[in-house]
Amino acid sequence: MVKLAIDLGSSVTKIYRADAGSGIVLAEPSCVAVSGPDREVKAIGKDAKKLVGKTAEFTEIVFPVYEGEIVDMRLAVVMLREFLSRIGIRPARLGRSLAVFSVPCGASSALTEDYAALAGECGLKKIRFVEAPFLAALGADAVLSESDPVCCLDIGGGVTNVAVLSPDGIIAGLSMNIGGNNMDANIIDRIEACKGLRIGALSAERVKNEIGSLAVGARGATVVEGSLSSVMRPGSVSVRAEEIEPCIRTYIDKILEYTSLVLEKLPAEVAAAVNGNGIYLSGGVAKLSFVPEYIGKKLDMRIHVCDEPQFAVVSGGGAAVRDDRLLSKIALREEE
Ligand SMILES: Nc1ncnc2c1ncn2[C@@H]1O[C@H](COP(=O)(O)OP(=O)(O)OP(=O)(O)O)[C@@H](O)[C@H]1O
Numbered sequence: 348m349v350k351l352a353i354d355l356g357s358s359v360t361k362i363y364r365a366d367a368g369s370g371i372v373l374a375e376p377s378c379v380a381v382s383g384p385d386r387e388v389k390a391i392g393k394d395a396k397k398l399v400g401k402t403a404e405f406t407e408i409v410f411p412v413y414e415g416e417i418v419d420m421r422l423a424v425v426m427l428r429e430f431l432s433r434i435g436i437r438p439a440r441l442g443r444s445l446a447v448f449s450v451p452c453g454a455s456s457a458l459t460e461d462y463a464a465l466a467g468e469c470g471l472k473k474i475r476f477v478e479a480p481f482l483a484a485l486g487a488d489a490v491l492s493e494s495d496p497v498c499c500l501d502i503g504g505g506v507t508n509v510a511v512l513s514p515d516g517i518i519a520g521l522s523m524n525i526g527g528n529n530m531d532a533n534i535i536d537r538i539e540a541c542k543g544l545r546i547g548a549l550s551a552e553r554v555k556n557e558i559g560s561l562a563v564g565a566r567g568a569t570v571v572e573g574s575l576s577s578v579m580r581p582g583s584v585s586v587r588a589e590e591i592e593p594c595i596r597t598y599i600d601k602i603l604e605y606t607s608l609v610l611e612k613l614p615a616e617v618a619a620a621v622n623g624n625g626i627y628l629s630g631g632v633a634k635l636s637f638v639p640e641y642i643g644k645k646l647d648m649r650i651h652v653c654d655e656p657q658f659a660v661v662s663g664g665g666a667a668v669r670d671d672r673l674l675s676k677i678a679l680r681e682e683e
């Protein structure tokens with residue numbers, strides 16, 4: 348039987364196939380390019396993302412699943428169907444597969460119904476939902492045990508989840524709409540204000556990922572291209588890591604404020620376990636230089652980061668879809 352884990356991230360959709368040579372089989376931007384009054388689909392995934400900020404008036408880039416919510420069902424179906432076909436699973440086999448979907452922490456029944464409808468439209472019949480923090484914990488190599496709660500912090504493109512959990516459930520946690528996208532937007536504003544160059548979202552993301560760092564005295568630099576505001580023509584400027592450091596730190600500091608709120612509320616024994624275990628950090632933002640070290644220092648706790656933290660949730664989904672007992676323990680409800 349085909350076994351899949353699907354993480355419909357705000358920035359990137361990831362799919363893990365847990366049968367036949369298990370592993371991550373897809374990671375593509377969660378977007379669709381549409382044009383004209385009928386919103387005809389022009390490109391999906393990486394082909395659509397290349398067009399961000401470059402399209403003419405009638406073309407629009409839509410992120411149909413944003414911050415965990417399905418904001419455009421028709422395009423979410425088009426996108427997921429295409430991704431499932433890109434990984435080469437025939438429709439007949441999809442109908443007999445098992446798929447685990449990551450859903451936001453505390454997902455309402457209306458939200459899981461939306462996910463079920465999306466899955467159904469894509470030909471997936473047997474599905475399970477698991478709240479993202481459980482999967483982040485599994486994928487970040489935390490050992491889930493009733494007697495030893497763990498704390499995970501996942502910082503993605505649109506959402507950050509922090510949760511203290513055991514297989515029994517989430518003991519404390521919250522989700523905030525803060526992530527890498529806020530940093531990109533802030534980089535756009537800052538480069539315009541300080542250097543007089545207007546840059547696009549793709550360039551801002553590249554600058555953040557290439558030179559973004561919370562190291563003291565970070566030395567990276569890059570050249571970025573855009574539109575010079577003063578002369579209204581194309582141009583480029585050089586940007587140093589220290590110039591965009593505040594664009595990253597501001598949001599990490601906000602995330603730490605909320606994380607502290609969760610940690611402060613823990614019952615004493617849970618706090619003791621979390622202190623002993625440290626924090627499991629995941630999500631693409633954990634890849635930015637010195638972000639894990641900064642968080643560890645501010646919280647005065649040990650931080651674990653797995654090899655590819657942006658894939659922690661989907662890898663955790665892979666572990667869950669492979670293990671019936673574990674899955675029945677952490678799945679939200681059954682949907683046939
Ligand atoms: N090397 C990297 N690979 C992928 N993403 C990176 C990397 N470095 C930084 N990032 C940033 O991480 C964010 C994407 O992270 P992730 O894939 O965990 O988000 P997501 O799961 O799509 O979104 P969310 O969980 O918020 O719905 C983006 O802001 C991206 O720019």
Ligand SMILES: [Mg+2]
Pocket residue numbers: 354356357503504630660
């Ligand atoms: Mg995510």
